[in-house]
Amino acid sequence: MKLLVTGGAGYVGSHTVRALLAAGHDVTILDNLSTGHRWALQGCELIPVDLRDTHNLSRRLKKRGFEGVLHFAAKSLVGESKNHPAIYYQNNVGGTTNLVRAMQAADIPRLVFSSTAAIFGNPVSDLIDEDHPKAPINVYGQTKLVVEQMLQAVCESSEFSATCLRYFNAAGANNDAKLGEWHEPETHLIPNALRAAAGTGNPLTLFGDDYPTNDGTCVRDYIHVDDLASAHVAAIEKMNSSSGFNAFNLGNGNGYSVKEVITACEKAVGAEIPYTIGSRREGDPATLVASSAKARSELGWTPEHDSIDEIARSAWNWECHRRDNLT
Structure with missing residues (x-):
């Protein structure tokens, strides 16, 4: 078309x-x-x-x-x-x-x-x-x-x-096409965690650790x-x-907490990512996870990259490329 x-x-x-x-x-x-x-x-x-x-x-x-x-x-x-x-x-x-x-x-x-x-x-x-x-x-x-x-x-x-x-x-990036996430200002967790690790962004803040979740941080569905x-x-x-x-x-139907996402980013970077705990942000629900059954059934669509570790690695590869080639 x-x-x-x-x-x-x-x-x-x-x-x-x-x-x-x-x-x-x-x-x-x-x-x-x-x-x-x-x-x-x-x-x-x-x-x-x-x-x-x-x-x-x-x-x-x-x-x-x-x-x-x-x-x-x-x-x-x-x-x-x-x-x-x-x-x-x-x-x-x-x-x-x-x-x-x-x-x-x-x-x-x-x-x-x-x-x-x-x-x-x-x-x-x-x-x-x-x-x-x-x-x-x-x-x-x-x-x-x-x-x-x-x-x-x-x-x-x-x-x-x-x-x-x-x-x-x-979340994530396509490494083959050298495409990825680049917002100014950046508000998303994964690129901000990776920028903090690379020294190209601000120190990382977690907005609330007292939610009714397994580790107290918000749970989200990363696709x-x-x-x-x-x-x-x-x-x-x-x-x-x-x-x-x-x-x-x-969505991919899996929920990952903020702390679990940071752990995945640390694996991708190969280093600890320090962070501080801030107050909750207004308008942040504790948990948001999708049912994509309808899309799977009617569109014949299935997510192929549902691992948070894989998503974090692709985002880190993009962050390295971006720093070397686009800044």
Whole structure:
């Protein structure tokens, strides 16, 4: 298919572009490069447009023959969303609304949307499936849920199809393509632990050690970014034979505590990673673990990198490459 990937110069977007190219698809990237990177474009054409620029967005999508869009472009920092809610609604909700309208005007019928486990809020079950109550506890999660609701309404009222993929904790890197995670500021545990080990980041702080978990630290479901990418390929290809609205939770089904993740990072680095204990962060549930049974059944998708040790090693390999080649 001829596909457009918004946010394709970002972390998950660039890994998905790689997977789409490997599967034989024709890929164009749309990215304003506010957080994406030119080195992640992988030779694809870049359309340098902001989703808030409705005129240029519509103009650049028309008569291009795109058969589908994979949409990653969004603001995604939980803390920032609390401090700047209007900006998050403008970017995430407004930007996606602009994209859908431009797609409809250009007769592009399929959208795969990058959603998040943050739409569920505090879990009420050990494993979170697609029917789990949706009660986001931060603005970021609110904006993603509003977009899901909007997409479902559009699908029900027109000849338009959308699939929402709800990530848990994306992690790791693709070593062969020299792609990986590079955010500024970086808020994710694994890259921050590795940067602390390498001396290129701030000292590591654990936010709370008094949660009702085995070791007192938060438990999360970490999914390798290449597994996320393969799910996106499966989702857009499935839309050739199915229509309407759908949603899938994406995780590996295993929960790892913050301390267990740090131990895996120490194995990857070969050295102890010192840390201090801070207070809990507002909006951090004790445990978030996915049930991906629906994705496994309906998309034929199976995570191939479910070991936290493997995820940490791939992230460390990327960190070493990044320091040597991209800084």
